[in-house]
Amino acid sequence: MAVQPLTPSERPLRRDAERNRQRLLASARELLTERGLDVTMDEVAHHAGVGVGTAYRRFASRDELIEALIDERLADFLALADAAAGAADPWEGLVSFVERSTAMQVADRGLKDLLTGHQLARVARLRARVNAVLGGLVARAREAGVLRPDVEEHDVGMIAFMLSSVADLAGDVRPDLWRRYLVLVLDGLRVDGAGATPLPVPVMGTEEAERALAAWRPRRR
Amino acid sequence: MAVQPLTPSERPLRRDAERNRQRLLASARELLTERGLDVTMDEVAHHAGVGVGTAYRRFASRDELIEALIDERLADFLALADAAAGAADPWEGLVSFVERSTAMQVADRGLKDLLTGHQLARVARLRARVNAVLGGLVARAREAGVLRPDVEEHDVGMIAFMLSSVADLAGDVRPDLWRRYLVLVLDGLRVDGAGATPLPVPVMGTEEAERALAAWRPRRR
DNA sequence: GGTAAGCGGAGCGGGGACCTCCGCTTGACT
DNA sequence: AGTCAAGCGGAGGTCCCCGCTCCGCTTACC
Numbered sequence: 001m002a003v004q005p006l007t008p009s010e011r012p013l014r015r016d017a018e019r020n021r022q023r024l025l026a027s028a029r030e031l032l033t034e035r036g037l038d039v040t041m042d043e044v045a046h047h048a049g050v051g052v053g054t055a056y057r058r059f060a061s062r063d064e065l066i067e068a069l070i071d072e073r074l075a076d077f078l079a080l081a082d083a084a085a086g087a088a089d090p091w092e093g094l095v096s097f098v099e100r101s102t103a104m105q106v107a108d109r110g111l112k113d114l115l116t117g118h119q120l121a122r123v124a125r126l127r128a129r130v131n132a133v134l135g136g137l138v139a140r141a142r143e144a145g146v147l148r149p150d151v152e153e154h155d156v157g158m159i160a161f162m163l164s165s166v167a168d169l170a171g172d173v174r175p176d177l178w179r180r181y182l183v184l185v186l187d188g189l190r191v192d193g194a195g196a197t198p199l200p201v202p203v204m205g206t207e208e209a210e211r212a213l214a215a216w217r218p219r220r221r
Numbered sequence: 222m223a224v225q226p227l228t229p230s231e232r233p234l235r236r237d238a239e240r241n242r243q244r245l246l247a248s249a250r251e252l253l254t255e256r257g258l259d260v261t262m263d264e265v266a267h268h269a270g271v272g273v274g275t276a277y278r279r280f281a282s283r284d285e286l287i288e289a290l291i292d293e294r295l296a297d298f299l300a301l302a303d304a305a306a307g308a309a310d311p312w313e314g315l316v317s318f319v320e321r322s323t324a325m326q327v328a329d330r331g332l333k334d335l336l337t338g339h340q341l342a343r344v345a346r347l348r349a350r351v352n353a354v355l356g357g358l359v360a361r362a363r364e365a366g367v368l369r370p371d372v373e374e375h376d377v378g379m380i381a382f383m384l385s386s387v388a389d390l391a392g393d394v395r396p397d398l399w400r401r402y403l404v405l406v407l408d409g410l411r412v413d414g415a416g417a418t419p420l421p422v423p424v425m426g427t428e429e430a431e432r433a434l435a436a437w438r439p440r441r442r
Numbered sequence: 443g444g445t446a447a448g449c450g451g452a453g454c455g456g457g458g459a460c461c462t463c464c465g466c467t468t469g470a471c472t
Numbered sequence: 473a474g475t476c477a478a479g480c481g482g483a484g485g486t487c488c489c490c491g492c493t494c495c496g497c498t499t500a501c502c
Binding site: 152155162177180183185186204205206209 | 337348349352372373375376379380382383384386387390398401402404405406407409410425426427
């Protein structure tokens with residue numbers, strides 16, 4: 001009697017195989033967060049405690065493994081934009097978006113690479129959606145008279161990128177340095193002459209800067 | 222009768238050799254400016270119209286060739302700081318330094334790599350000298366009451382770096398985009414509530430941004 | 443206990459960068 | 473004009489990194 005044929009996707013993996021698959025995904029998630037999109041397959045496999053061969057049996061290629069993890073990151077980012085746009089006070093919403101999206105990119109190198117480096121239709125679509133959301137927020141803030149009128153929604157992403165570059169340079173030496181410049185820039189964005197917001201973080205002095213520069217590697221070609 | 226012995230450095234090069242040496246230096250200068258410190262020896266030689274062998278006969282190694290060109294760049298940068306510090310109006314001096322040092326790093330990728338990436342005692346010393354000069358300028362600006370008092374000299378270099386990162390991302394698509402954020406940041410630095418300076422440059426819109434991102438390669442590991 | 447599924451990791455192929463080697467060319471000096 | 477050291481080009485050696493494959497051994501499952 002014929003056994004019910006199973007397509008490969010239906011037949012469950014052997015227990016050890018499934019466990020290794022999960023380990024690989026977890027390892028990739030972790031390394032993507034820490035080191036960005038250009039982790040190697042060997043790194044992911046080794047960090048997961050399995051051989052490279054095992055990695056390639058589960059995922060046809062490095063790209064397939066990485067793409068399997070992209071969507072969850074993009075979803076988080078979009079959720080952030082939606083949350084900011086939903087804020088009652090549009091200025092608060094704007095500040096929250098700039099601050100949290102920078103923080104997110106600083107904490108997750110892979111997300112930053114994705115948003116700035118990757119050629120992928122999904123990512124372009126996400127950028128468009130986020131910009132649409134931000135457009136509404138910026139318009140509201142402008143109408144409320146708190147935002148200088150010549151600032152546009154496309155400025156928001158650029159500012160987050162700019163701040164995350166500060167974080168790149170400061171690295172582990174001063175991972176929160178970018179917040180200092182966040183405040184400077186926000187004070188430049190605001191309309192009122194209400195005076196300066198106190199800067200939240202000390203500068204990076206000479207000796208710290210030297211350490212940061214020593215550790216910094218400008219990113220790939 | 223013994224010929225006057227010549228040390229290798231005294232004996233003049235044959236005319237063609239000297240000409241090729243000059244071509245190599247010119248080629249390296251050009252490529253350093255355009256592409257940064259990680260130009261390869263093959264590129265320099267080829268761009269000079271000579272073979273690699275010739276390049277290595279004149280310069281013991283890639284590093285030797287590049288280091289031969291570093292000092293002239295650092296000198297330019299220091300001159301900039303001195304000029305800014307010499308301005309009658311300290312605010313103007315500060316603006317001029319941020320603007321011109323960013324412009325310089327945008328125009329000269331090699332200088333930016335040098336200032337941010339390179340481990341070299343000379344560079345660290347230069348940074349120290351520049352910061353000393355800026356310290357005086359910042360103090361004068363603060364005393365004049367135009368600069369928010371919590372800004373320090375180390376902020377100045379960081380801001381220039383931040384702006385030049387914008388230029389990196391915008392690339393050839395919008396090489397002057399950074400000036401927009403320069404104004405935003407300067408408005409954040411200024412004390413008076415005199416209102417916002419008009420932004421000098423349009424934002425980078427969606428389609429431009431996509432083009433810029435397509436062309437952008439995050440820098441080397 | 444039999445067997446297909448799974449495993450690890452040495453190693454292949456390809457690319458890039460630095461640098462060397464050597465047979466040919468050329469400037470300089472008689 | 474002839475000699476020849478100095479100079480030249482660029483193929484290719486070496487090394488390293490990365491994606492991916494292959495195959496002899498191990499293990500989960502029935």
